[in-house]
Amino acid sequence: MKVGFIGTGSMGSLLIDAFVNAGALTPSQITASSRTFAKAEKLAHRHPGLNLSLRNSDTAADSDIVFICVKPLEFKCVIDEIRNAVSPEQIVVSITSPLLIERLESELPCKVSKIIPSITNLVGSGASLCIHGSRINEEDRYMLENLMSAISKPLRVPEAFTRVASDFASCGPAFLSYFLEQWINAGAEHTGMDRQQLCELASEMLLGTGRLLTEGGFTPAELQSRVAVPGGITAEALSLLEMSLHNVFHELIRTTHDKYEEDVRRADALFSSEQLNRQQY
Numbered sequence: 607m608k609v610g611f612i613g614t615g616s617m618g619s620l621l622i623d624a625f626v627n628a629g630a631l632t633p634s635q636i637t638a639s640s641r642t643f644a645k646a647e648k649l650a651h652r653h654p655g656l657n658l659s660l661r662n663s664d665t666a667a668d669s670d671i672v673f674i675c676v677k678p679l680e681f682k683c684v685i686d687e688i689r690n691a692v693s694p695e696q697i698v699v700s701i702t703s704p705l706l707i708e709r710l711e712s713e714l715p716c717k718v719s720k721i722i723p724s725i726t727n728l729v730g731s732g733a734s735l736c737i738h739g740s741r742i743n744e745e746d747r748y749m750l751e752n753l754m755s756a757i758s759k760p761l762r763v764p765e766a767f768t769r770v771a772s773d774f775a776s777c778g779p780a781f782l783s784y785f786l787e788q789w790i791n792a793g794a795e796h797t798g799m800d801r802q803q804l805c806e807l808a809s810e811m812l813l814g815t816g817r818l819l820t821e822g823g824f825t826p827a828e829l830q831s832r833v834a835v836p837g838g839i840t841a842e843a844l845s846l847l848e849m850s851l852h853n854v855f856h857e858l859i860r861t862t863h864d865k866y867e868e869d870v871r872r873a874d875a876l877f878s879s880e881q882l883n884r885q886q887y
């Protein structure tokens with residue numbers, strides 16, 4: 607199996623590192639191209655044998671599966687470059703959510719999936735969200751999800767829930783890290799305890815909490831009631847959080863969804879305006 611990566615920024619290179627480090631792909635199975643060629647060269651240096659190509663169309667033509675790892679508004683350029691290089695048996699995977707399956711299938715003659723990774727996949731952890739297009743068959747699904755299972759837990763989600771699922775799976779590490787950073791800073795400022803030590807404590811706590819939720823059979827509500835002794839310190843602090851943060855989470859979901867809708871509209875408009883021009887002339 608040959609796998610291509612178009613765009614080797616943060617996520618493109620993370621996926622290549624993760625697949626190679628997990629032994630799921632050898633460097634010689636991979637071809638990469640990027641607008642900034644130096645980024646792809648760095649990857650080839652890290653993984654000797656990795657193939658580089660100057661043109662996205664060559665990356666696409668040489669691969670059974672092509673991961674497109676660019677930002678939503680950069681997608682149209684890439685699609686234009688690879689449209690004539692892919693054939694019906696190949697699979698193009700978008701790692702960004704605002705490009706809709708319907709749009710991708712109407713622009714490309716090949717099979718199409720969206721697979722939204724997470725920074726947690728770098729350490730073989732966290733989910734990857736799989737939304738398969740109508741041309742993907744059972745064998746393709748197995749191949750894609752088997753590949754993703756080397757670095758993550760692949761979960762199928764309906765396209766309509768991509769955003770909220772991605773809020774947790776992909777944006778979540780940033781949200782939780784923000785919460786921890788603020789908390790660590792406050793702890794250090796109030797008490798004088800070393801930030802580094804607090805960060806170590808917080809990280810171990812987060813890992814343990816994740817394991818209790820995934821392996822220990824706890825729900826978030828059960829964990830709270832088990833830790834918060836009635837009349838104790840945790841209960842007092844949980845009341846404060848309840849009062850201060852209650853609405854924040856509704857606002858958070860609204861914010862990510864509003865931005866998503868805007869990105870869907872802007873990415874789609876790039877294709878639609880050209881379609882309109884083609885029809886007019």
Ligand SMILES: NC(=O)C1=CN([C@@H]2O[C@H](COP(=O)(O)OP(=O)(O)OC[C@H]3O[C@@H](n4cnc5c(N)ncnc54)[C@H](O)[C@@H]3O)[C@@H](O)[C@H]2O)C=CC1
Pocket residue numbers: 612613614615616617618639640641642645662675676677678680683684701702703722723724725776
């Ligand atoms: N950062 C994250 O944790 C996650 C990001 N994503 C998605 O991944 C996508 C990429 O995000 P990042 O890697 O963080 O962005 P990034 O900006 O680090 O990487 C994008 C790369 O694409 C390259 N590029 C742009 N246009 C190109 C073209 N025409 N041909 C070849 N290469 C081109 C750029 O040079 C850049 O290196 C985004 O759409 C984002 O939604 C998805 C899940 C998680």
Ligand SMILES: O=C(O)[C@@H]1CCC=N1
Pocket residue numbers: 772776777
């Ligand atoms: O911030 C972003 O747009 C991407 C989508 C999921 C995680 N990062």
